[in-house]
Amino acid sequence: MALTGLEIYKLLPKTNCKDCGFPTCLAFAMKLAAKQAELSACPHVTEEAKTALESASAPPIHLIKLGDDEHKIEVGNETELHRHNKTFYHMPGLLVRVRDDQPLTEVEELASQVDGYSVDYVGLTLNLDGVAVQSVSEDPSTFANCVKAVRAKTKRALILLAENPEVMEAGLAEVEGTTPLIYAATAENAEAMATLATEHNAPLAIRANGLEALAELVKELKDAGVENMVLDPGARDFHDSLVLLTQIRRLALEAKPDRLLGYPVITFPGEGTESKAEESMLASQHIAKYSSLIVLDHFDPAIAYPLLALRQNIYTDPRQPVQVTPGIYEINEPGSDDQLLITTNFSITYFSVANEVEASGRPAWLLIADSEGLSVLTGWAAGKFDADKIATTVKTSGISEKVGHKKLVIPGAVSVLSGELEDELGGWQIIVGPREAVDIPAFMKLWEA
Amino acid sequence: MLTPWATIPLISAIIQPATPGTYDTDLEGVAVMAVAVAIPKKKWTGQVRDVVLGATEADGGTRSKTVSVGGEGTLPFLDFEAPMPNAPRVAVEIKDRRPDDWSPILLEAWGDFMDDPAEWAKAVEKLDVDLLLLSISLTDAEGSETTAEQARSTVRKVLDSTGLPLVVFGPGQTEKDIEILVAVAEEAAGERIVLGVCDDKNYKTIVAAAMAHGHLVDARAAMDVNLAKQLNILISDVGLPLDRVLMDPTTAALGYGVEYGYSAMERLRLAALQGDGMTQQPMLVTPGEEAWRMKEAKVGEDVPEAWGDWEERAISWETLTATTLVQSGADVVVLRHPESVRRIKDLISKLWKKGE
Ligand code: B12
Numbered sequence: 029m030a031l032t033g034l035e036i037y038k039l040l041p042k043t044n045c046k047d048c049g050f051p052t053c054l055a056f057a058m059k060l061a062a063k064q065a066e067l068s069a070c071p072h073v074t075e076e077a078k079t080a081l082e083s084a085s086a087p088p089i090h091l092i093k094l095g096d097d098e099h100k101i102e103v104g105n106e107t108e109l110h111r112h113n114k115t116f117y118h119m120p121g122l123l124v125r126v127r128d129d130q131p132l133t134e135v136e137e138l139a140s141q142v143d144g145y146s147v148d149y150v151g152l153t154l155n156l157d158g159v160a161v162q163s164v165s166e167d168p169s170t171f172a173n174c175v176k177a178v179r180a181k182t183k184r185a186l187i188l189l190a191e192n193p194e195v196m197e198a199g200l201a202e203v204e205g206t207t208p209l210i211y212a213a214t215a216e217n218a219e220a221m222a223t224l225a226t227e228h229n230a231p232l233a234i235r236a237n238g239l240e241a242l243a244e245l246v247k248e249l250k251d252a253g254v255e256n257m258v259l260d261p262g263a264r265d266f267h268d269s270l271v272l273l274t275q276i277r278r279l280a281l282e283a284k285p286d287r288l289l290g291y292p293v294i295t296f297p298g299e300g301t302e303s304k305a306e307e308s309m310l311a312s313q314h315i316a317k318y319s320s321l322i323v324l325d326h327f328d329p330a331i332a333y334p335l336l337a338l339r340q341n342i343y344t345d346p347r348q349p350v351q352v353t354p355g356i357y358e359i360n361e362p363g364s365d366d367q368l369l370i371t372t373n374f375s376i377t378y379f380s381v382a383n384e385v386e387a388s389g390r391p392a393w394l395l396i397a398d399s400e401g402l403s404v405l406t407g408w409a410a411g412k413f414d415a416d417k418i419a420t421t422v423k424t425s426g427i428s429e430k431v432g433h434k435k436l437v438i439p440g441a442v443s444v445l446s447g448e449l450e451d452e453l454g455g456w457q458i459i460v461g462p463r464e465a466v467d468i469p470a471f472m473k474l475w476e477a
Numbered sequence: 478m479l480t481p482w483a484t485i486p487l488i489s490a491i492i493q494p495a496t497p498g499t500y501d502t503d504l505e506g507v508a509v510m511a512v513a514v515a516i517p518k519k520k521w522t523g524q525v526r527d528v529v530l531g532a533t534e535a536d537g538g539t540r541s542k543t544v545s546v547g548g549e550g551t552l553p554f555l556d557f558e559a560p561m562p563n564a565p566r567v568a569v570e571i572k573d574r575r576p577d578d579w580s581p582i583l584l585e586a587w588g589d590f591m592d593d594p595a596e597w598a599k600a601v602e603k604l605d606v607d608l609l610l611l612s613i614s615l616t617d618a619e620g621s622e623t624t625a626e627q628a629r630s631t632v633r634k635v636l637d638s639t640g641l642p643l644v645v646f647g648p649g650q651t652e653k654d655i656e657i658l659v660a661v662a663e664e665a666a667g668e669r670i671v672l673g674v675c676d677d678k679n680y681k682t683i684v685a686a687a688m689a690h691g692h693l694v695d696a697r698a699a700m701d702v703n704l705a706k707q708l709n710i711l712i713s714d715v716g717l718p719l720d721r722v723l724m725d726p727t728t729a730a731l732g733y734g735v736e737y738g739y740s741a742m743e744r745l746r747l748a749a750l751q752g753d754g755m756t757q758q759p760m761l762v763t764p765g766e767e768a769w770r771m772k773e774a775k776v777g778e779d780v781p782e783a784w785g786d787w788e789e790r791a792i793s794w795e796t797l798t799a800t801t802l803v804q805s806g807a808d809v810v811v812l813r814h815p816e817s818v819r820r821i822k823d824l825i826s827k828l829w830k831k832g833e
């Protein structure tokens with residue numbers, strides 16, 4: 029958390045010498061707090077104060093990068109407990125775990141499935157972020173082979189999991205040129221793991237049970253020169269991981285000035301649960317509540333899709349609804365006799381409709397009104413998608429020059445607007461479409477120009 | 478791709494003032510010393526009201542149990558800072574007749590029970606849930622408008638066939654809701670059922686019916702802290718005590734705006750904990766209805782391969798919507814599929830009172 033003006037003032041020389049260009053130290057402190065001045069403008073500040081001020085202005089949660097340029101993931105740098113206060117910035121990575129005691133063919137198969145998985149959601153292509161490779165064998169060459177097999181199938185981010193530094197080293201040798209996460213340093217192996225992390229310039233996950241043990245280990249590793257860390261507080265079940273992750277987030281944002289726990293957190297929802305269904309619920313809890321790297325033990329498209337959509341939703345900036353540009357959209361190369369439908373420019377609305385029109389296989393014109401990013405009913409209730417707005421859109425869009433007929437399909441949800449619209453758009457016939465977009469293809473089949 | 482992305486300025490309605498930073502942490506100014514970590518507890522000054530649904534014989538009803546909701550003095554499940562006396566409750570929605578537009582997956586799950594609300598209600602009771610929500614359709618099976626008499630007799634049948642506390646929703650059109658809920662309130666006099674939805678258009682009549690016959694209301698406002706609060710004020714001004722009001726901040730499905738509901742609920746709950754007495758109602762939300770309207774739950778054919786198995790995806794759509802809402806403060810979640818009920822009960826049993 030950034031320091032207030034008064035807190036900064038306490039760290040300044042308090043001589044009011046004006047060398048910084050401000051009349052008093054307090055005035056300068058206020059400007060610093062508002063980020064309208066640079067600390068370097070004061071030539072008299074002590075080294076000690078400088079360090080304190082710099083560490084207070086660092087982001088409360090370290091930014092950690094994994095993977096190579098093409099498939100980089102960045103986690104951390106969060107500043108909020110609740111998304112509505114501003115936004116959550118860096119979506120948690122979702123990775124799937126393989127184990128080195130599985131047959132290699134199985135490992136390869138899973139790695140390629142994870143690598144190739146992609147799903148369209150409101151015009152975005154959503155992917156999983158990578159693979160976590162676990163050493164169960166405890167044998168360096170078995171682990172190395174497994175890592176190698178995975179690496180051959182995916183260039184996405186990797187997490188290597190082994191407690192034995194020798195095993196870890198063998199795995200790391202297979203991933204030169206990319207940045208994996210090393211999991212994990214514990215009280216037993218911290219020194220050796222720190223050396224590996226430094227040598228390979230890779231972030232290091234550390235695991236300890238509970239906050240104090242974790243903070244102690246962080247301190248030890250920090251002193252050993254490790255900068256990029258990821259935390260595993262050890263909790264595995266629903267309740268304890270909610271509590272511990274919340275506490276870690278609060279400590280990172282609010283405990284000042286020393287933020288020992290200001291690092292992203294990694295979770296393993298499959299470890300605290302007994303089924304794929306339970307794992308999916310715990311993973312969704314982790315998405316909403318403060319995990320930055322989520323390692324799944326099941327890969328199932330029917331679950332990956334909702335998890336990816338949820339992650340997208342929770343990390344949408346609440347200050348900026350996702351919109352598309354209003355205007356005329358041509359779907360399946362329409363001609364002047366083809367159907368004309370209208371909807372709003374809220375991206376979820378637009379894509380629900382556009383995807384169905386496209387799927388119908390029939391050519392059509394889709395007119396997008398500027399509802400300022402509101403859905404059909406929200407827009408209607410807010411006066412941003414009412415009869416006036418629809419009529420104006422039709423008149424000013426230039427659509428009459430493109431279609432030869434005067435028939436406009438409106439969403440079923442605003443069927444009450446049809447009378448008013450026929451009045452405002454003299455000569456046009458208003459057709460009420462279905463309520464839900466799913467039913468659009470069937471509806472379009474009935475069309476006659 | 479069809480669309481060039483546009484970044485357009487903010488919608489004014491969405492930028493609401495951030496939660497005021499009025500709550501204290503006992504951390505202010507405290508450094509995390511060496512490695513002694515001070516557990517960051519918030520000192521909340523408010524708590525959610527305790528609301529009791531249903532009346533047993535002792536209180537003049539016929540329910541086999543009553544159900545308490547709300548009462549928490551902290552954010553969901555953070556029982557290290559204040560108690561959460563009641564688990565979030567699971568309700569199951571049934572209709573007065575076989576619905577026309579439900580997903581085939583739901584039709585298969587409930588089968589013939591759907592032809593008789595009394596049988597359907599009994600099947601729900603066997604799932605060992607807390608509450609039953611009966612929603613009345615706009616029209617009957619023949620397509621004529623459902624009459625108040627029909628609604629009354631359905632409610633009677635359902636009351637007679639199960640002992641679960643009941644929530645009754647009208648079809649969702651102001652005039653029709655008033656007509657039906659007034660009759661239902663009379664039929665169920667003394668049972669402490671919840672009448673819904675009660676909104677800014679119908680509240681006077683619905684609240685009067687609740688007061689006359691000893692019921693509660695479900696106060697629904699459109700995902701907005703101030704609207705929710707205002708409706709609570711209006712309802713209490715008419716004279717209904719606030720321990721007979723659930724608030725329903727409206728929800729949307731995963732992928733279709735769940736984040737708006739999630740944040741509206743978090744903001745309402747923070748306001749309640751910070752001591753705002755007009756936001757301290759337990760929250761009821763309807764993830765089942767929302768999730769099952771969506772294509773992901775409704776449609777099994779001609780969908781992308783990446784959507785995976787239809788049934789698993791559909792049930793996940795409902796359960797992950799509900800999980801998210803439970804995490805943001807839902808006190809009652811209304812579900813539709815029996816497997817989702819099983820999963821969400823499992824979730825709640827793993828979250829609730831595990832730290833005490
Ligand atoms: C999320 C939401 C919001 C979000 C905004 C989201 C957004 N960007 O639009 C927020 C919280 C900001 C909001 C605010 C308000 N909301 Co609002 N909101 C909702 C909610 C929960 C979901 C809406 C949504 O996104 N649906 C998903 C999209 C994809 O649906 P859709 O656009 O309708 O599109 C579907 C169909 O219509 C169809 N379709 C779309 N286009 C077309 C075109 C054709 C030709 C066809 C055939 C079909 C078709 O396909 C889509 C998929 O099936 C609904 C309630 C609900 N659960 O539905 C209330 C709801 C829409 N809101 C409502 C209201 C009243 C408001 C406010 C006015 C409240 C207020 N006074 O503050 C404000 C207005 C905002 C403003 N002043 O700027 C009411 C509207 C009531 C009414 N019938 O008039 C609703 C219904 C809630 C309620 N029951 O009271 N809201």
Ligand code: SF4
Binds near residue numbers: 043044052056071072
């Ligand atoms: S230069 Fe430094 S010491 Fe002098 S007034 Fe500015 S802040 Fe104070």
